[in-house]
Amino acid sequence: MIKSWQMATKALLPLPDKWAGLQDQEEIYRKRYLDILMDKEVYNRFVLRSKIIKFIREFFDNKNFLEVETPILQTQAGGAMAKVFETYHNDYAMPMVLRIALELDHKMLMTGGYERVYEIGKNFRNEGTDPTHLQEFTMMEWYAAYQSLETNMKWTEELIKLIASDLIGKTSFKVYDNEGNGTDVELGGEWPRVTFDSLLKKDANIDIETITEEEARREAIKWGIKEEEAEKLGRGNLLDKIYKKSSRIKIINPTFVTDFPGDLKPLAQQNENGTAKVCQLIIAGAEITNQYAELVNPKIQRDLLIAQSKAKEGGDEEAMQVDENFLTAMEHGMPPMTGFGMGIDRLVAIFTEQKNLRDVIFFPIMKPRE
Numbered sequence: 001m002i003k004s005w006q007m008a009t010k011a012l013l014p015l016p017d018k019w020a021g022l023q024d025q026e027e028i029y030r031k032r033y034l035d036i037l038m039d040k041e042v043y044n045r046f047v048l049r050s051k052i053i054k055f056i057r058e059f060f061d062n063k064n065f066l067e068v069e070t071p072i073l074q075t076q077a078g079g080a081m082a083k084v085f086e087t088y089h090n091d092y093a094m095p096m097v098l099r100i101a102l103e104l105d106h107k108m109l110m111t112g113g114y115e116r117v118y119e120i121g122k123n124f125r126n127e128g129t130d131p132t133h134l135q136e137f138t139m140m141e142w143y144a145a146y147q148s149l150e151t152n153m154k155w156t157e158e159l160i161k162l163i164a165s166d167l168i169g170k171t172s173f174k175v176y177d178n179e180g181n182g183t184d185v186e187l188g189g190e191w192p193r194v195t196f197d198s199l200l201k202k203d204a205n206i207d208i209e210t211i212t213e214e215e216a217r218r219e220a221i222k223w224g225i226k227e228e229e230a231e232k233l234g235r236g237n238l239l240d241k242i243y244k245k246s247s248r249i250k251i252i253n254p255t256f257v258t259d260f261p262g263d264l265k266p267l268a269q270q271n272e273n274g275t276a277k278v279c280q281l282i283i284a285g286a287e288i289t290n291q292y293a294e295l296v297n298p299k300i301q302r303d304l305l306i307a308q309s310k311a312k313e314g315g316d317e318e319a320m321q322v323d324e325n326f327l328t329a330m331e332h333g334m335p336p337m338t339g340f341g342m343g344i345d346r347l348v349a350i351f352t353e354q355k356n357l358r359d360v361i362f363f364p365i366m367k368p369r370e
Contacts, residue, residue: 029364048168049348049360053120055167056344059159060142065116070105072098072122078323079103079267081237082125085135098124102141103267103339107294108329110143110337118142120344130178131356132286136365138344145335149277149293152338153256156281156289157191160254160347164188168351175284176355177249183284185350186253193256197275199247200239208239208261209273216242232315236264249285257282266304266320268292283350289342296334302327 016038022028028035036043057067075094077084079101089096102119109117123139144151164171164187171188200206206219216238220230223245230238239261251257258279262268265276269292277293295301305322312319348360358364 026366029358029366032362045352045354045360046362048352051167052163052348052351053344055163056120056140056159059162060116060118063116063155065118065142065144066114068106068109068114068117068119069121070099070102070109070119072124074099076321076323076325077101078320078326080123080125081264081319083127083317085124085126100125101341102139103143103341104323104326106141106143106339107334107337108326110145111329111332111334115145115335116143131176131180131358132178132346132349134345134357134361134364137357139341140344141339141341143294143337143339145337147338149279149291149338152291152293152340153193153279156291156340156342157254160281160288161187163347163351173350174353175286175350176353177285180355182353182355183252185284187283189253191254191256191281193258193279195259195275196243196257196261197259199257200243203246203250204242206239206242208275211235211239213238232317234263234311234314234319236261237319240264248282248287251282252284254288255282256280263304263307265292266308267295267301269295270300270304286346288346288350289340291340292338294334294337294339296330296336298327298330301330 016022016034022031022035022038036046061067073087073089073096075096077097077100080103082100084097084100087096087098088094100123102121102123106117106119118141120138120140122136124136126135127133129135161171172184172186174182175185176182197208200208204219204223211219213235216235217230220233220238220241221227223242225241233241256279259271259275260278260280262270262274262276265278268276268278270276279291280287281289281291295304302322305320305327308320309322312321345357345360349357352360354360
């Protein structure tokens with residue numbers, strides 16, 4: 001019954017077998033377009049990722065947040081403790097880095113009078129790769145003036161529970177660790193709050209208020225941190241390494257861990273006992289969010305960043321540097337605020353029950369084949 005036809009495109013290669021599809025995992029990551037084409041579940045997974053991001057945007061738009069965009073190329077990295085990717089600006093003849101966090105630019109915008117801002121964008125950290133960590137990842141950060149850390153936690157719980165119930169249609173998920181072991185997680189119940197120091201006292205018999213840096217180094221080595229690595233880390237990072245091995249891996253259902261060591265959180269308000277007014281949401285042994293009562297006192301901020309820079313000079317590659325542009329903005333007067341950071345890829349992996357972050361990213365970085 002055809003009257004006429006014409007070729008829409010030229011295909012020189014055959015598609016994978018209709019029933020077996022792509023079998024080689026590396027080939028799946030390298031040729032994601034074929035994986036999507038041949039596997040409807042994969043196709044729908046990435047549609048769901050888009051819907052989750054749209055849901056997050058609408059959630060914050062409805063709370064009168066302004067979506068912003070800030071630079072990926074920076075003269076100095078800040079806002080997190082991480083190793084950077086280094087590059088070079090040929091026209092300006094100067095070294096540059098890829099950003100590791102969105103935080104500092106957002107806070108400087110708050111100085112300009114915006115009361116609520118958020119951004120969903122790429123960050124880059126030149127560190128190890130495993131099923132729950134990638135060097136290029138999508139981060140969501142927001143900052144709200146005149147709001148408390150308590151409100152921050154409330155909004156976080158509200159957002160994630162709404163995604164589960166309203167978008168996904170269930171509250172129980174199987175979440176996987178680095179070894180591929182699955183754990184059933186319930187998002188719909190109560191989300192308890194525990195302090196960092198209480199966890200270390202219970203699980204590692206450590207008092208974070210009295211332990212010295214050298215004592216923390218010895219304890220970290222006992223918990224399996226390599227001696228050469230421990231020698232380069234400051235006190236806060238040492239305690240954090242112990243916490244991750246002794247306590248965090250035991251937390252299954254959503255739990256807010258609060259009051260981390262102050263020297264680990266130099267951009268947050270500091271408590272009198274040496275801790276910081278921060279919390280992390282932990283699910284199935286992994287950090288899902290980082291949330292602060294933000295420090296806005298420029299004098300205290302300068303002292304904390306100077307201490308960080310000394311740790312960096314001592315060999316702690318993840319420690320921060322003094323950022324004069326950021327401090328100058330703070331000296332003009334930043335409003336009191338609370339802030340939040342969350343890895344989008346890790347959140348999507350939870351909601352789609354995937355073992356590897358590569359399975360929720362279209363084109364993950366792969367080594368070239370020989």
